[in-house]
Amino acid sequence: MLAAASRRFRHGTALALVALLGGAPGGLAQAVAPVTLTQAPLIRAPLPAEAAFGQAVAAAAAEDEAVAGFYRDRGYRPLWTGAADAGRRAALLAALDGAGLHALPEGRHDAAALVRQFQAAATEGDRGRAEVAMTRAFLSYAREVQSGILTPGKIDKGIVREVPLRDRREQLDAFAAADPVDFLRALPPQHPEYARLVKARLALLSAVERGGWGPAVPAKALRPGQQGQAVVALRDRLMRMGYLGRTATQIYDAAIQAAVQEFQFDHGLTADGVAGEATLAEINQPPVARLRAVTVAMERERWTNIERGKRHIWVNLTDFSAKIVDDGKVTFATRAVVGSTIADKRTPEFSHRMTYMEVNPDWTVPPGIIRRDYLPRLQANPGALGHLQVVDSRGRVVPRSAVNFAAYTAGNFPYNLRQPPGPTNSLGRVKFMFPNPWSIYLHDTPEKHLFQRESRAYSSGCVRLNDPFDFAYILLAPQEADPRAAFHRVLDSGRQERIFLKEPVPVHLEYRTAFTTAKGRVNYRRDIYGRDAAIWQALADAGVAQVAEGG
Known part of the structure; x- marks a missing residue:
């Protein structure tokens, strides 16, 4: 499934890899697995030449202590480029080639570039540098698929979540001791929500490829009993979105009303079966907009991979x-x-x-509310907010007549307000x-x-x-x-x-703004704070593939 999905959405990257490796009918994993770095033309220098290889690895990893320490402690034995490493190498190349399935920046996880580097290796120094390049690729992929691409707090100050970043050296040690396929498969979030979002994203990509969900509904509001071309457009979009079975009706009948109600429920709207302005605004959203919401939800799921x-x-x-x-x-x-x-x-x-x-x-009024809202009101009228007590730093209630509110600013007000x-x-x-x-x-x-x-x-x-x-x-x-x-x-x-x-x-x-039910139905909500729009833009800036608008 992973290889098939990547072949579909990587626009030929998988096929290019197969071509680079001489072709294989069994998919990317089978194409990569037989290749070892002892086969021409990957390594032209005779083996072993441990000293030259080790020196190249040490030099390439010198500025990264996690990588340098890992190789130093294993005596500079290869992890990827040795004759016995074909299975480990193939597993990673397949995972990198499937990065698009997880909506990761495909340009940062280029399996074909690693294969080309191996093919061009003519000396043990070249092999050492290729070894470290693959280790860096592994660590980059592991970090992004496991914990996300972005740093949440840099996107919006209201996202104060601590992302569970794994120790890079521990990742390398664990991977070296594990079955590579099982380890890589376990990196993405294992919560069922993530798998359902991946599936939803593939379905939306397919909808975009097919041209979307049809023309937008050209109406401000539609009600049961109405008929005409706007009702036909509503019917067609509901069918293409999976809310309505096949029908040729041109009347806003009971089946369309039930479909509208189901759509409203899935989108957090009042489920009255009437396609009002708010409902039609959601119905007319193109699949690419929903695709962005699901892509952002996948990144958020990686942030909460705990x-x-x-x-x-x-x-x-x-x-x-x-x-x-x-x-x-x-x-x-x-x-x-x-x-x-x-x-x-x-x-x-x-x-x-x-x-x-x-x-x-x-209720002790938070300082921000005092500064922003309440102190100005008390300065204008000391008798305002009569339900609140003025309390000093020792917890004693202070008569308002004893406080000159006008003498204080938001920065030096020494009292609390308590209800x-x-x-x-x-x-x-x-x-x-x-x-x-x-x-x-x-x-x-x-x-x-x-x-x-x-x-x-x-x-x-x-x-x-x-x-x-x-x-x-x-x-x-x-x-x-x-x-x-x-x-x-x-x-x-x-x-x-x-x-x-x-x-x-x-x-x-x-x-x-996008989440699923246990049965896989995707629910969507409005981006009330604009946070998801900012996250999507940051993902796009980081290289996550964008898709052209569709109906």
């Missing part, structure tokens, strides 16, 4: 949802409100561990804590009306939950015989109290 936890919490900011996942299955889901699209209110992306919930919480516990508290009746440098947490809210909206980016950064009590019950279930009763004993007392989780739960705040 153990996510047997039980974990997944918050997808673009989906405005929070889910509890147990053994790979969603066991609880609730609507969420996330950070506003205003630049300094956007919810950051990171992973952490939830350790406790605070019942009947107070006491209660049903109108901005955090509601419970917050879920995974202490982090960005003061982000999940919490209840008295503003329940916001959960009825389709787009829910309204908070100052934290994530509000529509069903926080049910969320608490599920989290407490592993440690309480009656989690509901245990929670309400504290809640109903009115006391501000922490309930610690005996087993901390990983929390992953992610931003996925």
